Amino acid sequence: MTTIRFPPSLQRLSCLCYEHRMAILKVARLGHPVLRKATAPVSLREIQAPSFQKLIDDMIETMNEYDGVGLAADQVHESKQIAVLEVAANARYPDKPKVPLTVLINPKILPLTEEMEEDWEGCLSIPELRGRVPRYKSIRVQALDRNGQDLEFIAADFHARVIQHEWDHLNGKVYLDRMGDLSTLTFLTEFARYWLKS
Numbered sequence: 001m002t003t004i005r006f007p008p009s010l011q012r013l014s015c016l017c018y019e020h021r022m023a024i025l026k027v028a029r030l031g032h033p034v035l036r037k038a039t040a041p042v043s044l045r046e047i048q049a050p051s052f053q054k055l056i057d058d059m060i061e062t063m064n065e066y067d068g069v070g071l072a073a074d075q076v077h078e079s080k081q082i083a084v085l086e087v088a089a090n091a092r093y094p095d096k097p098k099v100p101l102t103v104l105i106n107p108k109i110l111p112l113t114e115e116m117e118e119d120w121e122g123c124l125s126i127p128e129l130r131g132r133v134p135r136y137k138s139i140r141v142q143a144l145d146r147n148g149q150d151l152e153f154i155a156a157d158f159h160a161r162v163i164q165h166e167w168d169h170l171n172g173k174v175y176l177d178r179m180g181d182l183s184t185l186t187f188l189t190e191f192a193r194y195w196l197k198s
């Protein structure tokens, strides 16, 4: 066995490149069995692995690339309880309130009210479609963050909607399963033409 020794400057360079090389992941589309399987919880030990941290970075990169406001790990073929979400200036949801970048690992949600609100949802795994979905207006969220620290907060309205959508993914469900009926299901072109009233 031989060992190739790089000079220290090159070692640093290769290390930096590795750490910053993010990837846009392939998104599973409806019909892929991974989307219908409940995902597995993540251990604290797993969270510390560089490969796990890279997966989170890649999920964030993928969500941003496709203008998503949330992404669950099973949507990128990793059947694990991880979701990322962020609502910044977003072309797909221009009128929505901002949500800071959040990583949720092993999330649990508890409705704080029985009140449901219906609004439009889309999904990167179900391209080109939108539909109206009832969701709890307010929820308590418990999870681990990307450092394995406890995270607990209350989310309301669109923020709560995004988390419920991602939480469903982690349990093998998609938004179509939550629609009361499919009469509002529409392609994006028809959404803009018939449903988006000014």
Ligand SMILES: [Zn+2]
Pocket: 122, 123, 124, 125, 165, 169
């Ligand atoms: Zn989705």
